[in-house]
Structure formats: C-alpha cells, structure tokens
Amino acid sequence: MITIGVLALQGGVAEHLSLLQKAATSLSSSPDTTTRADTKAPQFEFIQVRTKDQLAQCDALIIPGGESTTMSIVAQRLGLLDPLREFVKFQNKPVWGTCAGLVMLAEEASAVKKGGQELIGGLDVKVLRNRYGTQIQSFVADLALPFLGEAEGPFRGVFIRAPVVEDIIQPARQIGGGDAETTTGTAPVEVLGVYRKPSGAEQEDDDIVAVRQRNVFGTSFHPELTEDIRIHAWWLKQVVDAARHGDLIVNA
Numbered sequence: 001m002i003t004i005g006v007l008a009l010q011g012g013v014a015e016h017l018s019l020l021q022k023a024a025t026s027l028s029s030s031p032d033t034t035t036r037a038d039t040k041a042p043q044f045e046f047i048q049v050r051t052k053d054q055l056a057q058c059d060a061l062i063i064p065g066g067e068s069t070t071m072s073i074v075a076q077r078l079g080l081l082d083p084l085r086e087f088v089k090f091q092n093k094p095v096w097g098t099c100a101g102l103v104m105l106a107e108e109a110s111a112v113k114k115g116g117q118e119l120i121g122g123l124d125v126k127v128l129r130n131r132y133g134t135q136i137q138s139f140v141a142d143l144a145l146p147f148l149g150e151a152e153g154p155f156r157g158v159f160i161r162a163p164v165v166e167d168i169i170q171p172a173r174q175i176g177g178g179d180a181e182t183t184t185g186t187a188p189v190e191v192l193g194v195y196r197k198p199s200g201a202e203q204e205d206d207d208i209v210a211v212r213q214r215n216v217f218g219t220s221f222h223p224e225l226t227e228d229i230r231i232h233a234w235w236l237k238q239v240v241d242a243a244r245h246g247d248l249i250v251n252a
C-alpha cells in the first residue's frame, strides 16, 4: 500500500483527491500491460495532511494550489514547515506542487509585492509569483507536454494567478535531450513544460511552467481543475517507481 497525502491547509485539496482516485482506478484497469505490470501490486491510500503525524504516514505528497502566503503562515503555525522540509529535502519523497504548491517548493520566490514568505524549498528555482496578473487574468491554454508522450495531444493548462519559473539556479536539462544524469549528488532541474505565448504577444519568450528535480515536481497550472487524469496518472507511476526502488528515477 502506498499512502499519498494532499496537504490540506488551504486550497484545492478535494479536486486533487478526486483526480488521484480516478487516475489510480484507470491505472489499475489499464489495458496497457506495461502500465499494469508497473502498478499491479501497489494500492493507493489517499489522505489529507494537516499534522506531522499524518505527514509521517505518507510515501508521497501533493501541495495544492491556493495561496502560498496563507499556506505558509498556516504551516508555520502548525509546526509543519520543518517536517515538510525534511520530507522533501532529506527523505527525498516524491512531492508535487501545483501553482501555490510550486511556489512553496521553490528555493526562492520573487516578491512581487512587499513581504516575503517562508518556503519549503526543494526545487533549485526562483519563481515569479502572479506572473500573469490577478484572478480576472486567469486563462486556459493548450500545452505540449512531451513527458506525457508525443501522441497524447495537448494538455489544457488552467492558469490562475499562476507563478512561472523565472530562473533555474542550476543549468537546465531538457528531458530526453541530454547527458544521462546520475542519481547521486545534486540532480539537475529538468524543464518538463513551457507555455508558448501566442505570437504577437507583448513578450514572446516561453515561460517555464513544469519542472522536476529528482523527487520534486512542480506545475504552474492546475491539472486538478480539469477532467484530464494524465498528469496525475504519470505522477502516480513515478511514485510507484520511487517506492519500488527506494528512490525516484530521474528519467521519465
């Protein structure tokens, strides 16, 4: 049994739990024998995490979207910040942050407004919070996410007051396109997805919206607000691999 927690201090907890459940069901009934073989033994238990003891039960964790400043204050008050850091950085358990969760997992965040916040860290990146503006500037955009498989078609990325990765503190490695990395030492930050702005947009550079570094995965957007289980299913497979091998495999 693999226990997966969703940090339930604030934000989109129920949505993640629901999509995790759907993804787990689809994996266990997948006609794809590779997938089935990968996931046959593990059964998943999904729990909400509000305490250190609940966190200690988890093999992997999702930090949902919401508001990272609030999440950070609540985590601090509950004495959860250090246990979360321990979970991510020293126990190296698989962790996925969506939107505010990505902010929490960054080593640095640009203070768009005055007032810093405590982060958990784990990803050697600097994020720019609220990159696209306020709630009313929320948008949906098709993203090409090669790690899901080229044939699978675009993923509808839901961006709500989303952060982007504005800096990688280490050299980036495009997935599938570089030197094999060892799992020892510091792992590279992999860019797993970018948002390509429509041509004619004021600033046309791609924004980095999905990254992974060893056990830590982050997305700027909200897969849990769609019906598309592909990223949740992909991540569950990563978690299974990590549980089997006692580590996360670096290559997808």
Ligand code: GLN
Binding pocket: 064, 065, 066, 067, 068, 069, 098, 099, 100, 101, 103, 129, 130, 160, 161, 162, 163
């Ligand atoms: N802007 C929020 C933050 O910085 C994130 C928004 C979201 O999670 N949808 O925490």
